[in-house]
Structure formats: structure tokens, C-alpha cells
Amino acid sequence: MGLNLDRVVTGSGSTPLDQLVQQLWQGQVDTGEVRVVIDPAPNPNWQEQESYWVLPGIAHARILVPRADRRVTAGSLLQYSALRPWKANVVRNGLGYVAHTGVRPGLHRLSVQALVGREGPPVASRLPIAEVQGQLQALQNSVDQHVQLHASIGIRTGDNRKPTLQLIDSLGRPAGYAKVAWNESSRQFITTETAVLQEIGNSSAAMRAPGLLCSGELHGFPYLVTAPLPPDVRAVRRGVEPPTSREFYSLCPVVRMDHVATSIHFQQLCKRLSAPVSAGDLELLGVANHLAGVLRERNPRMPIAERWHGDLVPWNTARDTAGVLWCWDWESSERDAVAGLDAVHWAFSVRRESGMGASTENLSASILEAGQHLHAAGLRTDSWADLAAIYALVMTERAWALARENGGWVRSWISPKELMDLMHAAEGKLTAPLLG
Structure with a gap:
């Protein structure tokens, strides 16, 4: 892993966490505006922007779940269990129930931090959470606290890898599913899916596609967010x-x-x-x-x-x-x-x-x-x-x-x-x- 003595993930290695840094935060890491660190000690020079539990561990990370209210952390693990193979569910359900009791579900946490005192506008997130949150608030015509969103991030390391985000609200309920492009091939994939869903999303056909909640660009690459699937699928x-x-x-x-x-x-x-x-x-x-x-x-x-x-x-x-x-x-x-x-x-x-x-x-x-x-x-x-x-x-x-x-x-x-x-x-x- 691309780690220095401060356990910072630099993106220079080939581990799953390095690959996730490459896909989400590499540009900001390279400029020194952001660092991604494992189990950080307090440091007055850095301010935390995002915080996750790393599961199952830092060497073989598969998913980052939000370090937040127990309902959020547990919900990110327990929702849509009927979509997963039973072996994966044994582990995720166990961790989800542990998180629901308030016990940490992982040994290590990952923190995305911004440099304190830097000049210029605030560091912008690579995750389209604010955009979806604004969309949901507009739909509800309110600023309901339950609209506050968090993301669990799936870590993909195959040849068609891209960050995937399961969005969870403050009560642990599914709020959407996001994909974020990071290179030219993923740009094309996201652009294609966005165009298709604009035509067929939310249709009442015999087979249905999720509706498109929103789409746009962050840091020069497109993203899309679809509405959540029915909870009983x-x-x-x-x-x-x-x-x-x-x-x-x-x-x-x-x-x-x-x-x-x-x-x-x-x-x-x-x-x-x-x-x-x-x-x-x-x-x-x-x-x-x-x-x-x-x-x-x-x-x-x-x-x-x-x-x-x-x-x-x-x-x-x-x-x-x-x-x-x-x-x-x-x-x-x-x-x-x-x-x-x-x-x-x-x-x-x-x-x-x-x-x-x-x-x-x-x-x-x-x-x-x-x-x-x-x-x-x-x-x-x-x-x-x-x-x-x-x-x-x-x-x-x-x-x-x-x-x-x-x-x-x-x-x-x-x-x-x-x-x-x-x-x-x-x-x-x-x-x-x-x-x-």
C-alpha cells in the first residue's frame, strides 16, 4: 500500500484502498489539498471531511461504510440483503447488527481530510452527496433532517472499476445509488447510462429501470444518481x-x-x-x-x-x-x-x-x-x-x-x-x- 509513516494512503500502491484513492481523491491528494489517512491521530493542520469504517480490513478492503449514527452505519450494511449471496450476507448482517448496538463494525477507519489554512475556495467533495441532498430537499420542499445523506462506498478493482455509492439517509434508509467516473472509459459508461435512464427510467414497462435522480459533473468527470430500488427486491x-x-x-x-x-x-x-x-x-x-x-x-x-x-x-x-x-x-x-x-x-x-x-x-x-x-x-x-x-x-x-x-x-x-x-x-x- 502507498502508506507513509503517518499511515496516509497516497494512491501510489496497488491495494484496494490505493485504487480507491486513485479513483476519487488522487488529484486533490497530489496537490496537497487533501490527504487520506488510516486511524489518524489529532492533527491541527488537517480537518476531517469524511470518515468511514474499512471492511473487512485495510489489506483487503471491499467497502467503506459511514462512521456516523448507528442507524446510518447499520443501515448501510443491512439494506438490500436479499440481493447478495448468502455467504456475503452472513458477514454483512453480523457486522450490521453489531453496528446497530453502537459497537464499531471494523478495526480501522479511513479519514478524508482537508488542509487547514489553505487559500482559495473550500475543498469540494468528489462524492455527489450535496447534489442529491439538494434534489431531495427540493422534492420535499423542506430541509427535513432526514434528508442528510451519507455514503457507503463499494471498492472495485476489476478492469471496469469505478466508485459506486449506496446513499443512506439519517434513519438508515436507502436514498439512492451513485456512480462516479474517474477516467475516460468510465466517463463513457456514465454518460451512456445517464442518457438511457433519461429515456426509460421510471417507466411502467414489464421490466423497469430505476429513475434518474440527478446527474452532472464533479472535478471534470460525470456522475449519476438513481432512485433507490424497492426495499423488498x-x-x-x-x-x-x-x-x-x-x-x-x-x-x-x-x-x-x-x-x-x-x-x-x-x-x-x-x-x-x-x-x-x-x-x-x-x-x-x-x-x-x-x-x-x-x-x-x-x-x-x-x-x-x-x-x-x-x-x-x-x-x-x-x-x-x-x-x-x-x-x-x-x-x-x-x-x-x-x-x-x-x-x-x-x-x-x-x-x-x-x-x-x-x-x-x-x-x-x-x-x-x-x-x-x-x-x-x-x-x-x-x-x-x-x-x-x-x-x-x-x-x-x-x-x-x-x-x-x-x-x-x-x-x-x-x-x-x-x-x-x-x-x-x-x-x-x-x-x-x-x-x-
Whole structure:
């Protein structure tokens, strides 16, 4: 960890806390306006701005929970327990009940501090709490003390990492969910999700997306905040019904039948795959562009949807007790895409989460498992191989883009060899009469 003798996290290391500093406070840390310190002793030169408990510990931090009133700290741990796997709940629920009694839930705390006596305007927070607080106060037309907000911060270290904030009010109730961009790739994700939610948030469709509370920029990067999910939602696992065909296409309706080359999504996908590439990825992108060329030459007629979600998976969906399906994380959504991609991605991701990996057999099986939803969209069976090839290209382009952004494939969930195997298998299926 990038720690000095005062236990200051500098952001220069590779630990989870260093990575969080890089994502939230690095610019202010570098100028000397702010420091992020573990278990600070009193120091007249620094004034605390934010304070959190570090869980489960500083070496393997996964979440920062607010060091505040016991209701706030406990609420940040106990809310939405039905969205998490049972093993995670055992730990979080235990810590939440401990916090509810007033006992500290962690051994260490993290303090974000501003330099005392510096010239210029006050140090501005990188967290969009004030913006949401103002929005809620405007909605309530009051300055109700319960509008005072706190944030628990999820620490993400994967290739698509960005700070995520669960906002909690003074009574420990959910008040919103925020994402904060910190680099160019996360900027694009936040911008995309904001635009989509402005169109479909708060709809009454069969599948629903959370409403957009507010969005804007902080320190030159965008953020968004969505309304909280219903408190009774359950993850789409362990007996909770997966999406129906009606739900798959309720926010992503089929709008026409057309040749695949007319799809804006396919055109943009091919354009991204033809971007300049480093020597180490030449073979991967060569295989991808060859497969894209085969698809352009075949140019089958396929159903085209208004958009696709882009990452419709069990961990981004939940049902409330009325049975309504809620879906979030629209940051990968793209317009004018071949219908059925979400159904295939769902099946493939369920198999991946079950430990089946990214094998070519799983791609073929996923197409078959999504079959009823592909039929519902009007996708002919003899075009299923084309859909599999498009999906293989999508996975390749996304993984390559994130690896390029992060300087390599170390954090990627899939390897270049696995991607090439998938694309070779998908091309082989294009000449077969049926998948399987």
C-alpha cells in the first residue's frame, strides 16, 4: 500500500484502498489539498471531511461504510440483503447488527481530510452527496433532517472499476445509488447510462429501470444518481424467476426486420474493432475483423431492437414482492442492435457464474437456452449462428477495450486465447445448418 509513516494512503500502491484513492481523491491528494489517512491521530493542520469504517480490513478492503449514527452505519450494511449471496450476507448482517448496538463494525477507519489554512475556495467533495441532498430537499420542499445523506462506498478493482455509492439517509434508509467516473472509459459508461435512464427510467414497462435522480459533473468527470430500488427486491437467483420474453423486450423492443449491416450497433462495433492496435493484440483483432467481414458478406435479415441492455445478468436484476422485474447498470447499452443479444448474454453469464467458464460449448449451449426468447423476437433458427458470431465479437471488443484502457489483460475475466477460440467456433457454426 502507498502508506507513509503517518499511515496516509497516497494512491501510489496497488491495494484496494490505493485504487480507491486513485479513483476519487488522487488529484486533490497530489496537490496537497487533501490527504487520506488510516486511524489518524489529532492533527491541527488537517480537518476531517469524511470518515468511514474499512471492511473487512485495510489489506483487503471491499467497502467503506459511514462512521456516523448507528442507524446510518447499520443501515448501510443491512439494506438490500436479499440481493447478495448468502455467504456475503452472513458477514454483512453480523457486522450490521453489531453496528446497530453502537459497537464499531471494523478495526480501522479511513479519514478524508482537508488542509487547514489553505487559500482559495473550500475543498469540494468528489462524492455527489450535496447534489442529491439538494434534489431531495427540493422534492420535499423542506430541509427535513432526514434528508442528510451519507455514503457507503463499494471498492472495485476489476478492469471496469469505478466508485459506486449506496446513499443512506439519517434513519438508515436507502436514498439512492451513485456512480462516479474517474477516467475516460468510465466517463463513457456514465454518460451512456445517464442518457438511457433519461429515456426509460421510471417507466411502467414489464421490466423497469430505476429513475434518474440527478446527474452532472464533479472535478471534470460525470456522475449519476438513481432512485433507490424497492426495499423488498430479491436477486434473480435461488428460485426467483428469470426474465420472460416479454420482459426482455419491454425496454428493448423490436422495431424492424433488416439486414445486419444496417444495424447501427453492428456498424459501430466493426468500427471499434478496426481501431489501431498494439502488436500484442494483432492476432486477436485480426480474427475479430475476419469474422466481422464474414458477417458483412452474409448480411442476413434479422430483427433489430431499439436498444439492448448490454449487461443483463442476474447480478443486475431483481424482483420485488409484486413480481416486478427491476434492472440496473445500463452503462453498456447501445442503440439499434440485433434482438436477442440480451437473452444470449443472460444465459452465457448464468453459466459463467456457475463456474462453467467461457468455453465454446457454453456459447453454443447459451444460444439454445435462449431459444424461446430468440423465437419471440422473430429470429429464425438459421440466423442463430449469426447471432452467436455477433455476440463473440461483442465480448472480444469489450474485453480488448478494457484491457487497452488498463494497460494489459491482468484484470480481465477472459483471455485473448479464449476469445479467439469463441470467434473461431462461431465462424465454424456459420456454415452449419443448426447450432449444437
